[in-house]
Amino acid sequence: MLIHSNFLQRAVVLPQHYQWVGSPQPGVERVMLDRVGQEKARATSIVRYAPASRFPGHQHPGGEEILVLSGTFSDENGDYPVGWYLRNPPDSSHQPFTREGATIFVKLRQMPEGESRSVRINTREPSTWIRHSKGESCALFTDERERVSLEKLAAGARIFSQFVEGVELLVLEGSLNEAAHEYEQGSWLRLPPSEYPELVAGPEGASLYLKTGHLGKYLTGVVSS
Structure with a gap:
């Protein structure tokens, strides 16, 4: 699957053009902003979790970058309300879920192999x-x-x-x-x-x-x- 896959060209997605596509997990759907690959893809997406939805544990070979846009996104390491920024380095793993529902901006498989930092920043904290x-x-x-x-x-x-x-x-x-x-x-x-x-x-x-x-x-x- 190729979506906005020529990175030497301008790409724009406006909210009125969002197309929500179901994922393999019930209650989880996404807007594919750019994508190279199928389910295991280099991808940038907006992902919407319905209340009480979850993904099974999985690895991220090329890393994962997340900004929580609404609700509270969670995994086994903690709860991340709207405004949290997460960066999971290559080969890290987690089991994401939400209790109340959440919408997140996600970038997958876009980090170099040598990156090793795990980042957690609450951007609602004034000192940041x-x-x-x-x-x-x-x-x-x-x-x-x-x-x-x-x-x-x-x-x-x-x-x-x-x-x-x-x-x-x-x-x-x-x-x-x-x-x-x-x-x-x-x-x-x-x-x-x-x-x-x-x-x-x-x-x-x-x-x-x-x-x-x-x-x-x-x-x-x-x-x-």
Whole structure:
């Protein structure tokens, strides 16, 4: 299965275009944002768990990155309410479930073999945020390949001022504008290396998940659509 599989091309999914697809587990469905493979895939998805749903224990050969968008996501290591960021390194395993229901943003099989850090960050904790000229930033993960953060931008603030080595973002609150296009809450964008996206926060500002650098020289296995 190939969905937005050419990583040298721009990809956009707006919330009004979400297509929820069932998973092998009852009560768990997902919106496939990009995907290379079948059930065992390099994938970026929004996953929705119904109350009292679960997945059996499984491994993540290429790692797993999660941002909890609503509800409470859980596994054998703890409970993670909305706002938690999790990073499970390659070959880690867990048994995810939820009691009340949860929606999560998930990236699978996108980490290098050598990554070993397990990350747990509660982004609702004020001490995780740093103020800057455009708003506030919460650093989630940084290495030589990529930088991941949450950003809160004031109305009219511009995200980028130069070319970047690949951008991926999910609008969490507010909106972003780019020329005649408006990207509302729930919009997902993936922009290829060397683009200069003129994205600015909308009139109410914007909150977003932001990943940069990962689509540049470190991207391997680019698949043409």
